[in-house]
Amino acid sequence: MPLRGLAWLFAGLLLAVVSLSGQAFAKPVASSIMVDAxxxxxxxxxxxxxxTYPASLTKMMTLYLLFDALKRGQIKLTDSITFSDHAASQDATNLAVSAGAKIKVETAILAVVVRSANDAATAIGEEIAGSEWAFAKTMTQTARALGMKNTTYRNANGLPNPEQRTTARDQAILGVALLRDFPEYYHYFAAERFSYRGVQYAGHNRVLNKLNGADGIKTGYIRASGxxxxxxxxxxxxxxxxxxxxGSTPYLRDKQMVAMMNKGFKTPAKGNGTMLALSAPNSAGPAKAPAVVVAAAPVSVPAALVAAAMVPDPAEPMVASGEDGEGAAIMPASISSGDPLLPILKPGSGLQLQFANAAAPDSQAIENVWRSGNTGYGVQVGAYAQYAPAQKAAVKATRALPEIFADSRIAIDEQGKLYRARVTGLTKADAEKACAQLKAKRTDCMVFTTDDGLAKAN
Known part of the structure; x- marks a missing residue:
């Protein structure tokens, strides 16, 4: 081939690589909207x-359809949902329910709202539509009926799928529709914690405690969405x-939301001239949102309320534990020696990692950055007195070596008064290689060992 032809071929290949690289590491879309409900x-x-990608905001539509089924009498809060092999296999964050085991519908709602449990969301979809694929089709059809013209669903939980797309406007439509159509169930979105099989799960929607009058709705994260x-x-x-x-971090996302909403409440009760194209599910066209009345609800759902709806998993051995302050509680043997406030991890346990209370990443941040084969090692790139610089250092490291850290997980580890900037989910070889290259760039780095439970902690 002539030299000139080789030059053009090389240029074309280089352009393709740059284009693919740009696509693979493109920054998430930053968008927002605020509406009068x-x-x-x-x-x-x-x-x-x-x-952009909805991530776990997908679960809002899953609950919309579940609430619709409850309202129509197709299902009851006290009914049981059986987990199929497919539902039980869903990646973290989850409840680690075994295939064939059951939980009550009300427990599933709380698991989706508080824990953002991917396995519970999939089980809900299968219970309603027979399969997750059929449920996703119903989700998309319902989205269109509501006026969400730019939203397509491919699963019930928000785990990464390139065809699962939405917009900020469409999510606002869905938020208003949940308020409008199911005020009797909306109070579940105010739940901040719930108990399942002796373990108390705490939520991560911190805006509930940062914004006056806030009572829901949902957080979400995958790497592609932010x-x-x-x-x-x-x-x-x-x-x-x-x-x-x-949002680039949960802290900045929450800060933006609180500032935006506070400004909105101080703004005179008029919009910018644009109306939300909100439709009733079976209407022919846009409809003005009717007055919304949301019943007051406690900020957390009492554990006793949830406990009454439990169906134990017979496959898991159980032991008694008195760590809850209320006498003996029954909890899985696999975690009975651990902290009862920490989640059950799948497939590992033995969680030791603790995060900054005020600004830790969402627990569903594991959704698209974990590959189960990459367990055992991580790197630490500094320890800081505050969360923000630790997060910044970890992000900077991952961006410096995108190929090595492509399937890694940022985990800010709070130890005493220090926040350790760590990246987990690496093989030993990749961790050592990363540190060598970071040190060559004059970045402090050390390799540490972990386990599957630790790496999945967030």
Missing amino acids: VTGEVISSSNADVS FNLVSSAEQNGRRLVGVVLG
């Missing part, structure tokens, strides 16, 4: 119609729904 007026928006959040709040008889997508 009663009038449907859009108060503010930014990139509201740019397509940190997502839909929030609803009521102040002085006025209810707003806000959406923030593509």
Whole structure:
């Protein structure tokens, strides 16, 4: 081949590699919208119609369809949901329910809201539609009926799928629809904790405690989407729904939401001239959102309420534990020696990692960055007095070596007054290689060993 032809071929290949690299490591879309839930007026928006990934916001539609089934009498809160092999195999975050085991419908709702449990969301979809694929088709059809014209669903839980797409505007439509259509069930979104088989799970929607009047709705994260959040709040008889997508950290996402909503409540009760194209599920066209009345609910659901709905998994050996302060509680033998406030991890246990209380990443952040074969090692790139610089250092390290860290997991480990910037989910060879290259770039680095439970902690 002539030299000139080789040059053009090389240039073409280089362009293709650059294009693929740019696509693989593209930054998440940053978008937002805030609407008046009663009038449907859009108060503010930014990139509201740019397509992105919903991540665990997908579970809002899963619950919308479950609430619809409850309202129609197809299913009851006290009914049991059986976990198929497919549902039980869903990646973390999950409840680690065994295939063939059952949980009550109300437990599944709390697991989805508080824990963002992927296995529970899939089990709900299979219970309603027979299969997750059939359920995803119903999800998409319902989205269209509600006016969510730019949303497509491919699964019930939000785990990564390149065809599962949405926009900030569509998520606002869904948030308002949940308020409008199911006020009798909306209070579940205010739950901050629940108990399952003797383990108390704490939620990670910190806006509930940072914004006056906030009472839901859902967080979400996969690497391609960034940190997502839909929030609803009521102040002085006025209810707003806000959406923030593509946040770089959960702390900054929450901060943006609180600032946006506070500004919205201080803004006169009028929008920017744009109306949310909100439709009733079976209507022919857009409809103005009717007045929304949400019953007051406690910030957390009492453990006793949840315990009454439990169906034990006979496959898991159980032991007694008195660590809950209420006498003997029954919990899985595999975690009976651990902290009862920590989640059950799948497939490992023995969790030792603790995170900054105020700004830790969402627990569902594991969703698309974990590969089960890459267990055992991680790297630490510094220890800091504050969370933010630790997070920044870990992010900087992963961006410096994108090929090595492509399937790794950032984990900010709080130890005493220090926040250790760590990246987990590596093989020993990759961890050593990463440290060697980072040290060559004059970045402090050390290799540490971990286990599958530790790496999945967040």
